[in-house]
Amino acid sequence: MEHVESYYAQTANYHAPWPQLNESIQCDVCIIGAGFTGLSSALFLTEAGYDVVVLEAARVGFGASGRNGGQVVNSWSRDIDVIEQRYGQDSARMFGSMMFEGAEIIRDRIDRYAIDCDYRPGGIFAALNPRQMGHLRQQQALWERYGNHQLELLDESGIQREVATTRYVGGLLDKRGGHLHPLNLALGEAEAIRRHGGRIYEHSAATQIRYGTPNQISTAQGNVSAKWVIFAGNAYLAPQLEPRLSGKSMPCGSQIITTEPLSQDQALSLIPNNRCVEDCNYLLDYFRLTADNRLLYGGGVIYGAREPADIDALIRPKLAKTFPQLQNIPFTTRWSGNFLLTLSRMPQFGRLENNVYYMQGDSGHGVTSTHLAGKLIAETLRGDAERFDVFAALPHLPFPGGRRFKVPLTAIGAAWYALRDRLGV
Structure with a gap:
């Protein structure tokens, strides 16, 4: 499988190819999935001297990591107040100490490896x-209580100076957030892994795993013998490979378009300071400018990760409501992709065996939380599991309705929250 026909794939940086696994090899750590979770884990581990192999069923950044809105958003899909209410003050303090770390890791990676x-x-x-x-x-x-003092509350006139729309009554600017080309970030991190001696294999899906000491991971044409295994496939992990990971999460689809290029004056008139924007609805819209002055606009959720029949019909009304001045602008690319949702909206980290780990379910906040995940799993394999175990201690709850009814029941619940958004209650 190749990358979907997205704006990101069309503008990806050149890179040397990665091979397909066609032999039997050994390593310290085998990571399944070359998205941000797997790449962040591999980079931290190779920096620490581990011999790492990454198996990717398709291409580096094939899934959500190479298709998302490109927004570097701090915290998690459930903010620290909800965490405190559900899990207590001690857990909240630990999560609060990590809530801005993922974005800092990304900026460090960009600077250190000139991505x-x-x-x-x-x-x-x-x-x-x-x-x-x-x-x-x-x-x-x-957020200020947990150390982020780069925040600015915007009143109605303030947000209209930032975004050329009358749709919003105000906003919050996080200067520690930002936006980027996610596929190029993934490719840059993969090159850094290669520089440290890590091995990445594309078109090399894991087909069977026999747990033990060492673990044996089979692909169609090869085999990996590894002391540790890390599952990092998220919404694109084959359910049959490890059924224990699919029962308490749900793939969900989101859709994105890019417009034709705007003139410099048009682009600056829309978002003068080149911020990224997401609204506060339950089923939110998100948008930003690309480096070549296109408007990239996404929104909505399709539960169960079905491919929509007409992405333009889903996105154009949303874009036109935000920017009526662009209601007839041509779209040049459109695509969809899946992220992995959990019932709690918190990531699911844990152990399947003493030497087998998983990290999944970032629930829409994957750009930052995946980068933190890589740092935490590296700490764990080096003997300090305290921060990883804060996540692992969270309950991983099944969706109501079981395998048959979890999609329609979740969609009904989302419709209720969407109605509340429209009513403003």
């Missing part, structure tokens, strides 16, 4: 009604 991925600082959470604006005030206070 050309069009990084631009600044992300805006946009409120569509007074209730959402109240939540942003609370969010600012919470």
Whole structure:
């Protein structure tokens, strides 16, 4: 499988190819999946001197890591106030100490390895009604309590200076957030892994795993013998490879388009300071400018990861509501991709065996949380599992309705929250 026909694939940096595995090899750590979770893990581990092999069923960054909105958003899909209510103050303090670390890791990777991925600082959470604006005030206070003092609350006139729309009543600017070309970030991290001696194999799906000491991981044409295994496939992990990981999560689809290039004046009139933006709805819209002045716009969720019949019909009404001045602008690319949702909206980290780990279910906040995950698994294999175990201790709850009804029941629940968004209650 090749990359989907996205703007990112069309503008990807050149890189030397990675081979297909066609022999039997040995390593310290075998990682299944070459998305951000697997790449971050492999880079931290190779930097620490581990012999690492990454098996990718398709191409580096094939899944959500190479298709997402490119927004570097701090925290998790459930913010620190919800974490404190559900899991207690001690857990909240630990999560709070890590909530801005993923973005810092990304910026460090970009600087250390000179990764050309069009990084631009600044992300805006946009409120569509007074209730959402109240939540942003609370969010600012919470995030400042945990050390982020690069936040600016925007009133109605303030957000209109940042985004050329009358749709929002205000917003919160996080200067420690930002946006980038995610596929080029993934390719740059893969090159850094290669530089450290790590081995990446594309078109080399793991087909069977026999756990033991060592573990044996089979592909169609090869085999890997590894002391440790890390599952990092997220929404694109084959369910039959490890059924224990698919029962408490659900792949969900999101859709993105890019417009034809705007003139420099048009682009600056839309988002003068080149921030990325996401609104505060349950089923949110998100958008930003690309390096060549296209508007990249995404939104909505399809539960169960079905491919939509007409992406333009899903996105154009959303874009036109935000930017009426662009309601007839041509779209040049459109694509969809899957992320992995959990019932708690918190990532699922844990152990399947003493020497087998998994990290999945970032629930829409994968760009930053996957990079933190790689650091935590490296700490764990080096003997310090304290921070990994904060995540592993969270309950991994099944979706209501079981395998047959979890998609329609989740969609019904989402429709209820979407109605509340429209009513502003």
